[in-house]
Amino acid sequence: MRIPLFPAVLLAFGACSTTDNTELANVQVSFATQASAPALSLVANDTINEGGNVLVITRAEIVLREIELKRVEQANCDTDACEEFEAGPVLVNLPLGAGVQQRFALDIPPGSYNEIELDIHKPDDGDPVDQAFVAANPAFADISIRVQGTWNGQPFTYTSDLNVEQELALTPVLQIVDDASSTNLTILLDIRTWFRDEAGVLINPADANKDGPHESIVRNRIQNSVEAFEDRDHDGGDDH
Secondary structure, three states: OOOOOOOOOOEEEOOOOOOOOOOOEEEEEEEEOOOOOOOOOEEHHHEEEEOOEEEEEEEEEEEEEEEEEEEOOOOOOOOOOOEEEOOOOEEEEOOOOOOOEEEEEEEEOOEEEEEEEEEEOOOOOOOHHHHHHHHHOHHHOOOOEEEEEEEOOEEEEEEEOOOEEEEEEEEEEEEEOOOOOOOEEEEEEOHHHOOEOOOOOEOOHHHHOOOOOOHHHHHHHHHHOEEEEEOOOOOOOOOO
């Protein structure tokens, strides 16, 4: 079942229908930008003070479309065995600082799931649903990510037109049972790793904008920063 939804602070997705009267379980989907035990030089308020430079991130937003959860017993999502939830598209204001914030609620058939797929999505001006999204969010015409803040006291805005499907392994397997109302799945985008050069040295995010010297490395770092895991205690860390 594909159910288009529009941006909101908290979204509830519809699940694929079932034919055996299976009772669906509610699973929260939260986002975080810091792991529960940060290893890099991050202090309060998403400030990174390192090597004589100070990067302050005050806002980070990403456009997502579609979430799929793959059952353990299925090789891929080319059949009807994956549970698909579609937002078409949604703007997620990522939480800054420690902790997680819930953004979605999914109604999922009980089962064992070992992979989640989601799209980082650049709106397409040829898609009517995307056109409606851009009309409501004009700053996101042709971009999927926007980060704002200051670099050594000077304001910057970083944008990217990254358009990619992320396939994230769930290790250990996410077990959904019919009374799983307290289950929380956290998607972590470790923003501390984004704005660094090939050697891991902190850089000015403005230098990673389109055609900038660090555009490619930052795009790759964003893709590699994403992971997902069960997080029942909502602390931004894997429960296992």
